[in-house]
Amino acid sequence: MDAAAFTQKFPQTETLASIDMPTFKVANAELVEVVRYLRDTQGFDLLADLCGVDWPQRTPRFGVVLHLLNTSKSEYVRLHVACEQDAVPSVSAIHPGANWHEREAYDMFGIRFVGHPDPRRILMWEAYPFHPLRKEFPLAGIEVPFPAADVAAVTGQKVEPAPMMGGPFVSGGGHMSNAEPQALDQSWNEEKPKS
């Protein structure tokens, strides 16, 4: 890719260190222009991925990372965008494939995509009050009402935190080789019930 022409055209763009592909930090307001320029002028015609990122220590906390592919030269470029008030401009008008990716980032992180044609959740149900991939959200989940009120009335079912003890997704830390999968919360177990 022609990085010099790119950074000259968008002077607010910051070049980031990267081991695999050209990586740039793009200004929030310029994102749509940048993606359109890269598609029309530099041949990055495929949006390979778009995902949300949560950095609890940073301000702004949320960001979006895009991977663009030039299908004729097999070149990738990575774009970082920081959210402004948890919002990023939508690129789904340029790359229609971004539509579901942006809905997923909204669903999981609560990032709003300004100008998105259909800004609904995509994985969780519409009334779900949380964004589960945020760092503070527990993997087990938080108790909320069941999605369908009539089914809940018949079954008495709620959305309950899943039991984590002995589960496969938590390990004790340390080296991978001696990290036996175990519950992150060791305050209760078979011998010592949950208080």
Add this chain to the structure above:
Amino acid sequence: MVKSEFGYNSKVEGEVIVTRADAVVNWVRSHSVWPMPMGLACCAIELMAAGGSRFDISRFGMEVMRFSPRQADCMIVSGTVTYKMAEVVRRIYDQMAEPKWVVAMGACASSGGMYRSYATLQGVDNIVPVDIYISGCPPRPEALLDGMMLLQEKIRQEGGSLRRTFRGRTIDTKIVS
């Protein structure tokens, strides 16, 4: 000792078989289970294999997979039940006509399996009464066939009414014959 469900004596003229109405009804039902394939994840692949010629579920009278709940007797929940899908599973169960049975196929349908997370229902028995649980991740088609034969056994032992328990409550369904 197998309890005989019918009496037959070749010396009796006219080839009369004596049995109970329940036994006949249960015999018919157990050999014409029409499954509703609730395929939600990889277990559904094994369910399809069970329907193929190698394992051939039709040997046991259950080959008529019905994708309409109104024509099905037995819902085979094969796969991970998310909270979003749980509503649909329950609605389809409600649309099936009595008598009806539910088979929880595999670890996910039985207990949530490895998906201990905010999105997954921890066992389909939280929303529908389950008759047979099949272990495995996913179970092999033989395991499914074994489970279905256990279900047939269960159907054959049912009385004049269907009795099942769900969340501590006993649900009776009268059979009118």
